[in-house]
Amino acid sequence: MQDATARFGSVDWATRGHAACVVDAAGQIVDQFTVDHTALGLATLVRHFQHQQVRRVAIERPDGPVVEALLAADLEVVVVSSRAVKALRTRYGLAGNKADRSDAYVLADCLRTDGHRWPALQTDTLQTLALRAAVRARKDLVATRVATANQLRAHLQVVFPAAVGVFAEIDSGIALRFLERFPNQDKAAWLSERRLAAWLQANAYCGRRPPGDLLQRLHSATSGVRGQAAEALAVVTLSLVRVPRTLAAEIAELEAHIREQLALHPDGPIFQSLPRAGSVRAAALLAEIGDCCARFPSSESLAALAGAVPSTRASGQHRVVTFRWACDKKLRDALVDFAQDTPRASPWAEQLYRRHRQQRKTHPHAARILTRAWINVIWRCWQDRQPYDPARHRGLQRVLASGG
Secondary structure, eight states, X not given: OOOTTOEEEEEEOOSSEEEEEEEETTSOEEXXXXXXXXXXXXXXHHHHHHHTTOOEEEESOSOSHHHHHHHHTTOEEEEOOHHHHHHHGGGXXXXXXXXXXXXXXXXHHHHHHHGGGSOOOOOOOHHHHHXXXXXXXXXXXXXXXXXXXXXXXXXXXXXXXXXXXXXXXXXXXXXXXXXXXXXXXXXXTTOOHHHHHHHHHHTTOOOSSOHHHHHHHHHHSOOOOOTHHHHHHHHHHHHHHHHHHHXXXXXXXXXXXXXXXXXXXTTHHHHHTSTTOTTHHHHHHHHHHOSOGGGOSSHHHHHHHTTOSOEEEEETTEEEEEOOOSSOHHHHHHHHHHHTTGGGTOHHHHHHHHHHHHTTOOHHHHHHHHHHHHHHHHHHHHHHTOOOOXXXXXXXXXXXXXXX
């Protein structure tokens, strides 16, 4: 039975200010106020909650200065997703209108009525939070690098089409050096097979294709812009070349930092022991799963948050099993990226993936099934704080014993 003196708080987070609300056990508003997003404002927020003897506070985001201030004051933080808040508004009006003060009340009142079903926020260690920031920053820079490479390719297809197909990757080191030396069609026309061979040797080309083949690619492509216009457009080409070069250097710096952090993390050996996890991929798994074992009391809870289990909807005789859209997408990306590469190193994973592909499932579907299977293994290793041991993996041993 709920304590009649209990008070429930909430914060509707915003960039410049935050609306807060406190309700009692009967759902009556006890206090409603707004604070600025400043040190003084957050101190006032905490002081109001403490004065009203609030123990649990609902908020829509799991991190940031507001959450840190609440946790530092020994308040229990309950995270309610924005999608859930949108649905909860219809309890208080069919129009579903949104306003900061009304959303704060919705959060506080629903914490009163439904809080027993909402777990408190379980925080990771500062070491894991720092690793998570580095992993996500690297992922963002990689996405930016892909976008800039596409921009460079689109530019070259207009002004210098021959340069697009010379090397396998437009933003590889050798391709960028080539464009710095030959940024337009006129300068590339100077090349002969002997000159190109000398340039490739001087720039440590891997030698995957002979100079004659590369020169043939240059000559067989559509001619680009020439003359004075080519000189002007070469300035744009050089600017676009410098961006992926800078991004590549920053990504390399972050990767070195990630490897260092992973080597110092107590859970690092657990995730690095997984097949084809390496360093960056292992760091992504650790960063997104975290190090708080209480957050995932079962492998099913981890799989559900990662969207690795289907969503079933049934009504009467109608039953539909669909893809689970509502999940932690960063966690799902990290797990699927790992799992879909494991068939190259694990006979068990290769057999499981091949069986589902033979059943005419698509690659994404088979990869999710494989991810779900790996989640059981990862969760067990993570909970036991033991690195992955192939000899103790029963599924793998059965496959090896059968010669499959």
